[in-house]
Amino acid sequence: MNMPCIKRLISSSLVFFALNPCSLLAQQHAEQNHAHYVVPKDSLVRQKLAQWQDIKFGLLMHWGTYSTWGVVESWSLCPEDEGWCVRRGPHAANWYDYKRAYENLQTTFNPTKFNPERWAVAAKDAGMKYVVFTTKHHDGFCMFDTKQTGYKITDPKTPFSTNPRSNVAKEIFGAFRSQDFMVGAYFSKPDWHVPYYWDPYFPPKDRNVSYAPKKYPERWQQFKDFTYNQIQELMTGYGKIDILWLDGGWVRPASTIDSTISWQRTIPYDQDIDMARIARMGRSHQPGLLVVDRTVTGEFENYVTPEQSIPDTYLPIPWESCMTMGDSWSYIPKENFKSSRKLVQTLVDIVAKNGNLLLNIAPGPDGEWHEEAYGRLKEIGAWLRVNGESIYGTKPVAPYRQKQWAFTGNGNATYQTYLxxxxxxxxxxxxxxxxxxxxxxxxxxxxxxxxxxxxxxxxxxxxxxxxxxxxxxxxxxxxxxx
Missing domain, CATH: 2.60.40 (Immunoglobulin-like)
Incomplete structure (x- = not known):
């Protein structure tokens, strides 16, 4: 995710979690942003945004080679002294050794139980109606068949490359599209593998680009072109895409840095990747494409995305809480899944405040979810089959949320939901x-x-x-x- 909202202490067999203040920062951004929200000018974008707001409930999946170790997605590569960046294991003492071992996971990644149709059917039965899949996280490993790098699941170095379904992003998008889902591509703007971002000559000190883009404009242009070309591949070779969900909010123009938010104050450079050019290209291939440049307020943040949190009150702009079904964004062997009661009540709370819920489930290294996740989805679906008319296609009704009550309506009826x-x-x-x-x-x-x-x-x-x-x-x- 943009910033992990949980600290992780990883041992050989257990992962423990504590809340991190960044979830509050994500909420603050959402609440501050409503005064600065830019309504899309493109009528097709506005039309798709209204469609997205009506469907309310989506699935997010974080999946990559990191699932092999059962560690935090990408962040253990980041040389910051933060709880979510802690390295464990035999290579932890030396960052260079650790990065080599981490990137060598490519040579063993072989999710032979990969079956996206099972996921799509389970998600549909749960009442989910859109999916966002991590095509590339910050570590740079691509879960799609990019031509820009060999650090990808379809490269011969990766055992799964010989599988006829090795282009997993394409397979996932196809499986969910066949179940009438809106489809979203998660894409990390920062890339900690490609030398155009973390230049080997300049060892990285933190999550940011390791050199000054203004001092080395040719290098930065290479990174901008690399990013543009990868997104263009996703916009042209993977069928109908409804949402481009961009993570890594420190890659942004300096003019958009909000000094009142602590993590943004640490961004040392202007990291403008020309979002106007990317959005224009994306929409030329995918008319009406929703662009979600997370935390970068303005015309390329078509909806805001508080992370692991729910705003305290109704927000009059399009928004989505991205939250984990368990404790972790990425796969861990033993998860602590939220109860179906908690998940249903979370959905009701969010919808009454004008938002959508994007619920994350993480596949494991074998290509499967925990069986318990399927159970949770089945229970949520049972409730929604009876009560879904109070969720889908509704708008919040004042007073929105009051004590244990939530209020929604659809023009023909209003609904008072007791939690x-x-x-x-x-x-x-x-x-x-x-x-x-x-x-x-x-x-x-x-x-x-x-x-x-x-x-x-x-x-x-x-x-x-x-x-x-x-x-x-x-x-x-x-x-x-x-």
Missing amino acids: PTDGETPPATVTLAGVSSKTKVTLLGYSKSLKTRSTPEGLVVSLPEPVRQLLTNQPAWVFKIQ
Whole structure:
């Protein structure tokens, strides 16, 4: 991700996590950005953005050679003294040895259980409607058949290159597209493998380019062309692409650096890669393409992306919380998956505040997810099949979120969704605020009418015993008001 929002302490068999303040910074960016949000001028982009806002729920996948070691994605290569950059293992003492060993993972990466159709079907059954896949993370290893570098899954050095499905990005996009998903390509702007970014002559000190672009403009131009050419490959050889999701927000023009955000204050150079040229090219091949230049406020951030966090209040601009189903963005052998209750309530909370949820699941080195992830998706899908009309195609309704209630509507009806605590017993009555006695109230998933009475506090709805039994252990209870 742009900045890992979890510190990792990696031992031989266990990974432990603690919250990092960067999740708060991602939220601050989202909340500050709404005053500076630039509405796209292109009508096709606006049309696609509206379509994306209606579908609410997507899948993100971080996958690369790092899954072999079960370590943080890319960041252990970064020579910064931060918890998420800590190196472990036999090569940890020397950064150069570690980088060689890390990049040598290419020669053993062989995910023979790769089956994107299983992922696509499971995601569709869960109610997900778009996918964003990591075509390249900061380490520079390409999960697509680029012609710009040999550091890729289709290179002969990689055992999986002999597999007929070795161009995994193309296979994933095709599998999800066949299930009617919108398709997004995650792409890291920084590339810690290519010599045009981390020049071997100048050892890197941190995540940034290792030389001064202004002093070596020819070198920086090589990097800009390399980046442009790789994105052009993705825009021309991988079918219909709906979203270009760009990570690595320190690669940005100096004029866009926000000095009130701590990590941006550490960016030492102007790292302008000419986003106007990239966006123009992308949209020439993919009309209406959404460009998400994460954290770089302006015309190329078509929606904002708070990371591992949810804004406190409704935001009037397009936004998406990218969050992990477990604790880690990348595969670890033993995950701590959030409960389906937590995940459903997270989706409801986000939608009531005008956002989308992009939920990350990480494939392992064999090309499979943890089986537990499939179980979580099945449980989320069961709830959405009954209650999805309160999510898809809706808009937030004031007061948006109030205590344990979330409010949405679609023009024909409004929905008041109650988020019970774990183990909370359904009561004999609930009170719906701001609802008159002339309205019709139903409970999604229950076919019979409910008795109501008007009070100064709102409409009191009686819940008979069969309803209370139905609601027991449900992650959220949705009342439809017409």
